[in-house]
Amino acid sequence: MGLILNIDTATENASICVARDGMAIATMVNREQKDHAGWIQPAIARLMQEAGFAMQQLQAVAVTEGPGSYTGLRVGMATAKGLCYALHIPLITESTLKVIAYATREAIGLSTGEPHLLPTLICPMIDARRMEVFTAVYNMDLEAVIPGGARILDNNSFNKELENNRLIFCGNGSVKWKPLCGKHSNAVFYEGDGYTAAHLGLLSEQRFQQEIWADLAYAEPAYLKEFYSHIKN
Structure with a gap:
């Protein structure tokens, strides 16, 4: 049974969720894709405060590894890895x-x-x-x-x-x-409302129970194809 922070910034809607035993306690969503990087750190602080937990109580951090937006995936992975390094807790990754x-x-x-x-x-x-x-x-x-x-x-x-x-x-x-x-x-x-990090919560709990951790040093986004950028001369 774990207290896990779940992070998803892979697509147009970013979301975070703190879950215990796979059940969402609190969830936040950001629908401004261009603002994911600026939104996520303050949102995590607010989420943990509203849920009534200190960051030090987290037992793992989970993140959608991709596929998805190149920038969004980097934002989510960097945030998750940074928290895991600082808190000395395992990283969990799951396919978007x-x-x-x-x-x-x-x-x-x-x-x-x-x-x-x-x-x-x-x-x-x-x-x-x-x-x-x-x-x-x-x-x-x-x-x-x-x-x-x-x-x-x-x-x-x-x-x-x-x-x-x-x-x-x-x-x-x-x-x-x-x-x-x-x-x-x-x-x-199916044309419903899609998904949030709350859905990641149950899948990450399953990995937590099985102790399936990502390699914190080498984990990276699953882009599934090469990134190409147009550089003006």
Whole structure:
């Protein structure tokens, strides 16, 4: 049973959550993506104060490692590692895609044992600009059927998976996939409120119980593709 600070700055909405035993005690959200770096440190201080805990009481810090925004991922990882170094506590990392898949599963009320005519899979998507997304496919136990990666969408994407499975598409990248997918009978689009660091809280608690720590010295964001910048001469 751990008291864990959970941090997510991977996408347009940043959030932090202090959770005990996987249950959220207090959560804060920032919807201004350009302000994640300036928001996160003061927000953590306020969050801990409102939750009634001192920083020294934390037993671990968890962070979404990516994929997501390059800048956002660096902000979250640097913050989490800095706190772990200062407090001498372990670092926990989790895939942003798995957190989205978990949040979607919980929101639509699907259980791992719910019967369907076809197996149900969850396909989270994060917008990677143009027609590209970061995506993966998970079963209802949140095991990766297709590992995370960058994928350029076209009309034939996921044809094989849709043939014999009911696929639930979610995340901000699924918006541009929906018109290409058409009205496939096995495709379901979840357009809910998304996820927060509170959803990371349960997954990080599972890793805490199993003592699955990230290497504090070498942990880095999972970008899933190279970063390219346009430099003016």
